[in-house]
Amino acid sequence: MIPKTPRGFRDVLPTEAAWRLSIKEAINERFKLWGYLPVETPAVELLDVLEMGGELSNTPFRFFDSDNDLLVLRPDVTLPVARMTALRLDGHAGPFRLCYAQHVFTENDSTYGQDRQVMQAGIEFIGRRGAVADAEVLCLLFEALEATGIEDFTVAIGTVGVLNALVSEASDDPAWAAQVFAAFHSSDLVAVDRLASDKRAKPIYAEAISKLARIRGGEEAFEQCRSLVVPLGCEDGLDDLQRTYELVTANAESGKLMVDFSIISSFDYYTGMVFRAFAPDVPAALASGGRYDHTLESFGRDEPAAGFAIVIEQVMQALEAQGVLPPHVGPEQEITCDDANEMFARAKELRREGKRVVLGGGSR
Amino acid sequence: MTQRNLKIAVPKGSLFNDTVALLGEAGLDTTGLENPGRHLIISNPGVDFIIVRPTDAPVFTTYGGADCGICGKDTLVEADLDVLEMVDLKYGYCRFVVAEPEAAAGKAEASYARLGVRRVATKYPRITRSYYEGKGVQVDIIKMHGNIELGPIVGMADRIVDITATGTTLRENHLRVVSEVLGSTARFIANPAAVRTDPRVIELASRLEELTRDNDVTMS
Known part of the structure; x- marks a missing residue:
């Protein structure tokens, strides 16, 4: 028998391990300077409890322990931190600025054959909402990515507010709405167009949805978006997003910020801004995050929150691509x-x- | 710093000629691409054409082997990878259908009534599964790599899910279409990071959209 590791898991030898450690330390230093305090959550969670906060899909490891509890290896850290804040920080007044560097375990059909364990370094900013809070989260992401040594990166932001408003005005048919969200989630702009000309939806709103998916750019993208959605009364979240954009572009020292409404994807718990960070020649996102104002409520404590997670493996790929x-x-x-x-x-x-x-x- | 060439995955096979013509119309230098011979990559000023099997175009695009590419909607559904599906190019129309042997009409229904599950042979297990899930029908899928029509003939399966452009092959094999599963055309796809970090991808997408906007869906 070959003494190998399970599929999607690997050993990290000293050269790489030291490199990973130094990247994590550089990121953590920025978290610390912004007043974020480290937390740790268990590697396993009770499946039923975690699912109170949102639907779990990409969880390859689910098992019963000897108590006959159904456990899951954590597929992300946002839900465990939300659970922890609701449960353990009860009686403490917010806001809470928390950070972590932990492994997460994910896999779906499209990542079959890839790593099933990756290291995420991230923050959760709990108890504040609005453009200043959103800009704090994004500015910290910019600083943390810069601290790793990545010279060229782009953060694409959008808001689910506008899309939610357009979809609910466009149709009363929940099946149609679900298909629109699914098309956004799978980045299928062709399907968005097709759904926009579907007779189940009011054309004026549906056409706006199809145009929204293609709005992309700098400051001027807000004007484009405004002229599209203001006449329809669907500008939810847009003022906050623009204020956030202005604060971040005025304060971030490196990296680029762009508006991109096709970014709305992957997690169903986001309620406001959503974003993902990319670097040239790195095929997957370096980081992703957003605002999730209803998640803590589902664990029994009503607090707004936003955060992000940086994937250390992707950061290393970006550094290698730029020759470090x-x-x-x-x-x-x-x-x-x-x-x-x-x-x-x-x-x-x-x-x-x-x-x-x-x-x-x-x-x- | 000079910018590296844009990498485009170009599918071999039935989509190839229309794809090369369209990329040329979009202003890319397609010299040598019409007759690539044994070359796997054709490099011209500003662009690398990576010639791939149609089913591999989404794979190249997801994992960064190409910044963008062209492939059929059927391949995208079957691959289920993380790419942006940006433009319907309208050519290369084909459809997925459920078919059964003409001689065995009614047999599939009887078999379903007995087993409570449809036995379906196909090269496209994911498309087949999602189709039957959508209908709420339990299905046993037999994955094959060719000559799917043999499945029902030898009794391994009751029906097949396969691709057809005109229906000729189905008729030649005495199969009759039971229902439509999915219509497919060629799509322009892009890597999610390339869309946000390389303006050339968006420019190409808009040019292709303009060129194909008023076209009708055609077969290759």
Whole structure:
């Protein structure tokens, strides 16, 4: 039998492990400077409890423990932190600024054969809403990505507010609405167009949905969006998004921010802004996040919240794509000496100076 | 810094000629692409055409082997990968149908009544599954790689789900269409990161949209 690891899991050897650690530390330093405090949540959760917060789909590991409880290896950290805040921080007044760096375990059909365990470093900002809170989350994402050494990245933002408003005005048919959301979730703009000309929907709203999916760009995208949705009374969340955009572009020092309404995807718990970060030549998103104002309520505590998660594996791919090599990790010096006591003493002296020293000698 | 070439996945097979013509119309330098011979990649100023099996176009686009590409809607449904489906190019029309042997009319119904499950042979298990799930019918899928029509003939399956453009092959094999599953045309697809970081992808998508907007759906 080959002593291998399970499919989608791998060992990380020293060079890469040290690199990962330094990236996590650089990110965590930014989290700390913004006043975010670290938390840890269990690797496993009770499936029923986690599902109170949202539908779980990409969870490859579900099992019964010896208590006969149905457990799930956490597929994300947002729901566990929301659960924790509702349960454990009861009696404490918010806002809460929390950060983490934890493994998550996901897989769906489209990622079959890929990693099933990835490291996410992220934040959750709980208890505040509005453009300033949203801009805080985004500015911190920009700083954290910059701190990793990625030189060129783009964060695409949109809001589910406008889409929700248009969909509910367009039709009373829940099946049609579900199909529109599904088309957005799978980034199928052709299906969005087809649904827009469906007779179950009022054409004026439905056409706006199809145009919305293609609005993309800088400041000017807001004007485009306004002229589309204001006459229909569907500008929900747009003022906040524009204010957020202005705050972030004025304060972020690197990276690009763009408006992109086709970004609305993947998680059903977002209620306001949604965003994903991309780098050239990295095929998957570096980070994703958004506002989820109803999730804590479902765990029994009504608080607004927003956050993001950066995927360390994708950050490393972006660094490799721009030609960054892993930092050297070997010891700086080896001490050998016939007198073992002296060897230990000399090594201790060098370590006081901050040198990485290994002891020589020994036998095998 | 000079910008690297835009990488476009171009499907071999029935979509190939229409795709090459359209990319040329869109202003890309398609020199050498019409007759690539054994070349896998045709590199011209500003663009690399990566010639792939149609079913692999979404794979190349998802994993960054190509920034964007062209493939049939059927392949997209079957692959279920993370790409943006941006433009319906309208050519390469084909449809997925459920069919059964003409001689065995009624047999499938009898078999379903007895087993409570449809036995279906297909090359497209995902499309088949989602079709029957949508109808609330339980299905046993037998995945095959070719000559699907043999499935019902030898009694492994009651029906088949297969692709057809004109229906000629089905008729030649004495199969009759029971119902329509899905109509498919060629689509322009793009990698989600490329759409947000490389303006050339959006420009190409808009050009292709303009070129095909007023076209009617055609077969290849």
